Amino acid sequence: MDLKDLYRDVILDHNKRPRNFGKLEPSDAFADGHNPLCGDRLTVFLRMQGDRVEDIRFDGKGCAISTASASLMTEAIKGRNKVDIGTLFHNIHSLLTQQNAVADPSLGKLAALSGVREYPARVKCASLCWHTLNAALERAAHTEAPATVSTE
Amino acid sequence: MAATASQVVHSPVLDVERVRRDFPILDRTVNGRPLVYLDSGASSQRPVAVLRAVEEYETHSHANIHRGVHALSQAATEAFEGARERVRRFINAHSTKEIIFVRGTTEAINLVAQSFARPRFKPGDEIIVTALEHHANIVPWQMVCEQTGCTLKVAPINKRGELLFDEYLKLLSPRTRLVAVAHVSNALGSILPVKRIVDAAHAQGAVVLVDGAQAVPHSHVDVRALGCDFYAFSGHKLYGPTGIGVLYGREELLESMPPWQGGGDMILTVSFEKTTYSGLPAKFEAGTPNISGAVGLAAAMDYVESLGLDAIAAHEQRIVELATAELEKIPGVQIIGTAANKASIVSFIMDGVHPHDLGTILDHEGVAVRTGHHCAMPLMTFLGLPATARASFAVYNTEKDVAILAAALGKAREVFG
Numbered sequence: 001m002d003l004k005d006l007y008r009d010v011i012l013d014h015n016k017r018p019r020n021f022g023k024l025e026p027s028d029a030f031a032d033g034h035n036p037l038c039g040d041r042l043t044v045f046l047r048m049q050g051d052r053v054e055d056i057r058f059d060g061k062g063c064a065i066s067t068a069s070a071s072l073m074t075e076a077i078k079g080r081n082k083v084d085i086g087t088l089f090h091n092i093h094s095l096l097t098q099q100n101a102v103a104d105p106s107l108g109k110l111a112a113l114s115g116v117r118e119y120p121a122r123v124k125c126a127s128l129c130w131h132t133l134n135a136a137l138e139r140a141a142h143t144e145a146p147a148t149v150s151t152e
Numbered sequence: 153m154a155a156t157a158s159q160v161v162h163s164p165v166l167d168v169e170r171v172r173r174d175f176p177i178l179d180r181t182v183n184g185r186p187l188v189y190l191d192s193g194a195s196s197q198r199p200v201a202v203l204r205a206v207e208e209y210e211t212h213s214h215a216n217i218h219r220g221v222h223a224l225s226q227a228a229t230e231a232f233e234g235a236r237e238r239v240r241r242f243i244n245a246h247s248t249k250e251i252i253f254v255r256g257t258t259e260a261i262n263l264v265a266q267s268f269a270r271p272r273f274k275p276g277d278e279i280i281v282t283a284l285e286h287h288a289n290i291v292p293w294q295m296v297c298e299q300t301g302c303t304l305k306v307a308p309i310n311k312r313g314e315l316l317f318d319e320y321l322k323l324l325s326p327r328t329r330l331v332a333v334a335h336v337s338n339a340l341g342s343i344l345p346v347k348r349i350v351d352a353a354h355a356q357g358a359v360v361l362v363d364g365a366q367a368v369p370h371s372h373v374d375v376r377a378l379g380c381d382f383y384a385f386s387g388h389k390l391y392g393p394t395g396i397g398v399l400y401g402r403e404e405l406l407e408s409m410p411p412w413q414g415g416g417d418m419i420l421t422v423s424f425e426k427t428t429y430s431g432l433p434a435k436f437e438a439g440t441p442n443i444s445g446a447v448g449l450a451a452a453m454d455y456v457e458s459l460g461l462d463a464i465a466a467h468e469q470r471i472v473e474l475a476t477a478e479l480e481k482i483p484g485v486q487i488i489g490t491a492a493n494k495a496s497i498v499s500f501i502m503d504g505v506h507p508h509d510l511g512t513i514l515d516h517e518g519v520a521v522r523t524g525h526h527c528a529m530p531l532m533t534f535l536g537l538p539a540t541a542r543a544s545f546a547v548y549n550t551e552k553d554v555a556i557l558a559a560a561l562g563k564a565r566e567v568f569g
Contacts, residue, residue, distance in 0.1 A: 003512075003513060003516050003563075003567060004567075006512065007509075007567050007568075012567075012568065012569070016504075016569075037524065038508050038523070038524050038525075038538075038539060039524060039525045039529070039532065039538040039539045040508075040538065041538070061538050062506065062538075063506035063507075063508035063509050064505075064506060064509045064568070065508075065509070067506075119512060121512075122508070122512060125508065
């Protein structure tokens with residue numbers, strides 16, 4: 001296993017220069033994600049247009065895998081509707097957890113995260129942003145939904 | 153820490169290559185490279201002497217203790233009570249009644265919180281901890297505060313990771329009922345001035361619990377010289393098995409405390425009208441204990457004393473100083489925790505590389521370090537860091553381990569640019 005399979009150039013680039021980074025104001029919903037094992041925290045902000053994510057940003061501090069995963073996620077889902085996002089979530093989940101999973105073409109640049117599955121301790125780093133996104137989408141639909149998710 | 157000059161002079165020099173042969177796990181490879189184990193602060197590895205003692209007990213002597221007249225039950229009881237005497241000598245307690253076997257440091261602290269503090273503390277009473285405590289020496293006291301209405305006070309530290317002793321003195325008052333402090337910080341390696349902390353607390357009539365999990369493997373601990381009321385530590389950081397630890401408590405305090413858990417072994421007589429409890433130490437050891445764990449812990453104490461705690465401390469000090477110097481040479485690396493008095497631990501961060509990424513890259517090079525908040529989130533908040541990487545050293549670590557760590561950090565720099 002080569003370290004370069006985990007830390008691909010796309011990941012290092014998105015870690016160094018995260019896209020859609022910072023607070024989104026105004027936003028329709030946000031949620032906090034927390035990985036208590038490593039202390040990583042991030043917040044996902046959404047602006048919705050009906051069923052579609054009109055704009056998304058994320059804020060917080062984490063490792064390269066968690067930052068790059070969140071950055072790539074924001075690029076991938078901007079402008080998508082909830083059905084598309086559900087499919088992406090399913091596909092990224094398979095990519096991160098199933099040995100020999102072939103990246104679905106819909107994942108595009110997100111396929112760069114495929115090396116993470118060789119490092120079980122790091123899978124939660126990559127998936128934290130997706131769980132946080134789901135919580136934010138729930139919040140956008142029902143304001144009483146929980147505003148915090150945890151990997152544990 | 154409590155070594156006298158004559159002990160230092162006579163302490164044998166540690167033959168680390170011979171020591172390494174006592175630890176079979178050090179022969180294995182990780183990711184195709186020789187294991188460099190720098191996570192002994194989380195859990196140390198076990199020498200053959202401990203593995204054999206446990207195997208020997210399980211193979212030839214196991215039965216339940218304090219129960220049967222048959223030969224094996226007597227052999228098991230002797231092994232278990234023999235281990236208690238071994239622990240007593242190791243920390244120089246007055247009596248084996250003062251040695252309570254528990255699962256580990258965490259359980260020891262919870263026992264004191266629930267059996268000593270909870271029944272007697274009232275609103276207005278205060279418990280003092282320091283800002284660098286492990287969660288195990290914070291949360292049990294927060295629970296007591298919720299249960300009794302007493303208040304938790306936090307003695308501050310400076311950015312080097314040293315207790316601000318004068319600030320601690322200012323917190324002490326007749327309201328202080330208990331002071332709970334680490335002997336050595338698990339996240340930074342700072343050694344706290346426990347003797348002075350104890351003396352000042354006693355002057356106000358407060359009792360003192362010392363979390364010795366990180367101190368016992370690296371120094372002579374003499375509970376009577378320290379004067380503390382309670383001292384807690386774990387076996388698995390002292391080259392012993394997991395699931396066994398020790399609570400030392402002064403006999404008169406333990407006598408005055410009600411049992412914490414009820415069950416077998418802790419009673420004299422049981423009827424549905426009235427149950428009478430056993431004396432010390434059985435009163436605090438309900439149920440079948442970790443017998444083989446106690447046997448293994450005793451073997452671990454024999455092992456470290458055969459090497460000499462002064463020799464171990466001197467060796468580790470040399471390694472810590474070397475690691476500190478080598479890591480400081482690496483561009484962008486910053487040592488976290490630079491107390492004047494430190495033991496066995498070097499915590500650090502690297503510019504632009506998150507500790508978890510460091511952990512993965514180091515693991516790739518066969519180097520095991522801990523990364524994260526080290527179960528000391530309030531300390532990390534104070535330091536303004538989400539996490540650090542921590543190399544913790546033990547008797548079997550070498551100069552070469554330090555060189556491999558430094559080279560692996562160079563690799564991290566390479567990957568992240």
